[in-house]
Amino acid sequence: MIALELIRENPEKIRKRYLSRGKEVDFTELLELDKKRRVLTRQVEDMKAERNKVSAEVPVLKKQGQDVSQVVAQMKKLGDQISEKDKVLSELTEKINYILLCLPNLPDEDLASGGKENNKPIYTFGKKPEFKGFTPKSHIDLCRDLGLIDYERGAKLSGNGAWIYTGDGARLEWALLSFFIDEHVKDGFTFMLLPHMLNYECGLGAGQFPKFEDEVYWIDQKDRNGRFLLPTAETGLVNLYRGEILKESELPKKFAGYTPCYRREAGSYRAEERGMIRGHQFNKVEMVMYTTRDKSDEAFDYLVKKAQSLVEKLGLHYQLVKLAAGDCSDSMCRTYDVELWIPSMGIYKECSSVSNARDYQARRSSMKYRDSKTGKTEFMHTLNGSGLATSRVLPAIVEQFQNADGSVTIPEVLRKYMGGQEKLLPKPKA
């Protein structure tokens, strides 16, 4: 949620910043409602002040033995007027809040405007692997030949967009998760295992609701009392301090959470995204940081570096991409993606998205800290980054590290999690 004052003070400037996202906004209605509300608030508060004053006098008059029936009748009338105006006021407030909740975050001003096409790679690590003397296989074929994934039975159990990690595949996925978590713990992150079913407020606070209510799986009913399966651990981790005020000295806070991510991904299936590139359930370790206002840029760089270092330790070729304003998700001011090279597809695929939401999420769920100097409360800044989406990393590993004999070399850092195993070998044909 962005601050209403920003819009009130300079609607034109804010409008232009939204334009860089490709988002046309018109604040006319919002500003009118806001104006109405401010006038009405003033009126209602004056009336309430009157009522409070007179009501306080009633017991005094009674004690003096005076007749209060006339005063009481007057206050009854005033009370009716107040509740009428109060009703209008709460309707206004609800409308204003809804509009505000639907507005995306303001993109940072240094971002390229426009959509995906304006994303800019700003760093590249390693090189595209060359496959001498053999034609490289796709991760789908590799996973099948190596017995890592059972796509057919995954679909049998759950439907399209589901798969089963089997044997070495499960171990490799688990090794990745363990490796990432160990790295985070080493860096002082608190490891978290969250409930996978979250309440509505989590979606609202993270910024996914009300807009994307249809993109998650609902458990009981799809409304404010229902629960949904988290689409990312961020949705939970970013709600930890909802309604709380922390001491400045408690920040920054660093969390790393592992959860499966459940997403409907309605209509997004394409032939090129078979395999584990896009599914209804995938594994991800998510990093979330809470910082003070002045430390969030620093934290952002830190999280980007962290995501990069994980991929680099695995030895994977990737590019770091600075997203254009329009490609950043709605809650975010800025986003950098780490994209892994997938040889069979001839493209880079995101395995980490690091973003700074600044105070957007904190405003939605009122997460504040007390500034040690001023003593005032400020909204925290929240940041998040995948560290990493293992289900995207595994395809890159098998494709980038495949050998002529059909085997795959396991990255060194993962071997200790796999009993020292160095290679994944093709299963003998039955």
Add this chain to the structure above:
RNA sequence: GGAGAGAUGGCUGAGUGGUCGAAAGCGGCGGUCUUGAAAACCGUUGACCUGCAAGGGUCCGGGGGUUCGAACCCCUCUCUCUCCGCCA
């Protein structure tokens, strides 16, 4: 799943219709004392909205109601605890 109890400030906990935004204790902050610290003593100490300010308004788990007036009465939801049952 059944029965009961409860939710009050950073914490413990009093308050059951009228100067209660809320006693008391702890904690925090400031001070006195001390070479310094501790102890003791004194003072101070919730959040939000609005306003230049003075002030005003709102908040005692959430929502609704009764009343001139609600932390307190009524309804409802959520959560917590205790006991019983069931169970991976």
